[in-house]
Amino acid sequence: MSDIEPTGDAIERDDPFVDQPDEDLREEREPITMRGVAIVGARVVTGAIGIGVAAVAIAAAALVPFPSVTSEAASELVIPVPTAQQLVCAGPVLRLSDDSGQAATQASPIGLPERASDSSSGSVATDALDQSDAGTGGTDAAPQVISTPPNEADPTERILLSGAQSQAVAEGDFVGLAAADCGVASADIWLAGGATTVGRTTLLTLNNPTEVPATVDLELFGENGLITAPGTSGIVVPPSGQRVLSLAGFAPEVESPVVHVTSAGGQVVAELQQSIVRGLVAGGVDIVGPTQSPSLETVIPGLVIAGGADIEENLGLGPGFEDLQTVLRVFVPGDAPADATIRVIPEDGVGTGTSFEFEFDAGRVQDVPIPDLADGSYTVRVESSVPLIAAARVSAAAGDSSDLAWLPAAPALSEIAPVTIAPGPSPRLHLANPTTEPVTVELAGSDGGEDATVEVAAGAAVNVEVEPGASYILTGFERLFAAVSFVDGGSIAGYVVRPPGVGSSSILIYP
Known part of the structure; x- marks a missing residue:
């Protein structure tokens, strides 16, 4: 730090922010003349005139409207080349062997x-x-x-297509009824069902209806988490x-895949096929379709309990019969x-x-029994705090004969949906209304199906008898869930009703 202290003499006298000594104010000033006054006056008048002219110009600009110019961006309405609606039907029940029981790793069909x-x-x-691993x-x-x-005359017209299949099997260890809807190809599919424990065989089928190869990745989960x-x-x-x-080739001894x-x-249509044999007794077959993708609201219509007394008796036969129970299978991703x-x-308010409340763990599959249900038809509704997927397993029994069916969660239908009833025994159409208003569902039948009107109360579910092999178009609702079931003594099967495929629509293109 400097030892020099500032003094008044150090202050610059021409600094405009510092007071000057009085003697500085006594400088001589030039006297004002008449000519100077005239010059200053002229400058003031000229500035005032300029400001006035500017103000008038601004006001005039505000009063005179600018010309209005509008234009639309160049665009062109393009109608895509029409494409056919397309669904894939699963085909016959498959087994891992040939007719003689040989070639245990080779899939082969059973009937049609x-x-x-x-x-x-x-x-x-x-x-x-054209090609299949099953030959x-x-x-x-x-x-x-x-x-x-x-x-072709109107590519934007919505064409509704539906199909379904059923198969009664009675050959060796394969006894039961299997039914499935014909599905649309997708790039993202969830399947819940089956098992790979002793006596349980579960096959995964991947069908590619497109003209390009499909490269598929699988994520497998079980009761212990990611596999x-x-x-x-x-x-x-x-x-x-x-x-x-075969799922057992990826994950043997899994109870809940x-x-x-x-x-x-290419996109694919994927399904599971399960068969059960308990010792020397056939325990049923099923084709398991896709379940609804992870959702906060999950609805499973058409859960039918048939032969409950015989099921209870068979449950008492010991180990291996536990999966005759009705269960809800749930997986929480994330x-x-x-x-x-x-x-x-x-359904129909009968029974x-x-x-109940339940906390499902994340990342692993859980099978939750649903006990004490009397024979009849039900709809299961799951509301959850985070998205999950679900499916239900039911059984039917008549004496020591039993069968199973996996019922996937149904996708929501909006305003219109086609459904074909497979040519199976005693089919029924199940309708669940999740809304707070009653709906009147119109069934327009074809191929032997008669027109019908079905009332579904708010938050309720009903089922109606329908004709095997017939088709219907459902209308008269904003939001609905639906499924088809078949029950014949100790045989049971079912599938969900899915929304119609997306048709062609015009596209507005801006270059």
């Missing part, structure tokens, strides 16, 4: 299913997939692709081809557990349902 289909355009074509490519035993052409196994990624499904894979299927390139409310609602 019965199919039905319908289109609002009146025309349905059927073609077999059925190009034959009636291959998965069948049903399609209907668009209206890591070789061969679950990069599975190539050829164009117009089917792959058949869930499979997440994703594909790149890291957060789900607080859920499960309601089991009697006693149940309701």
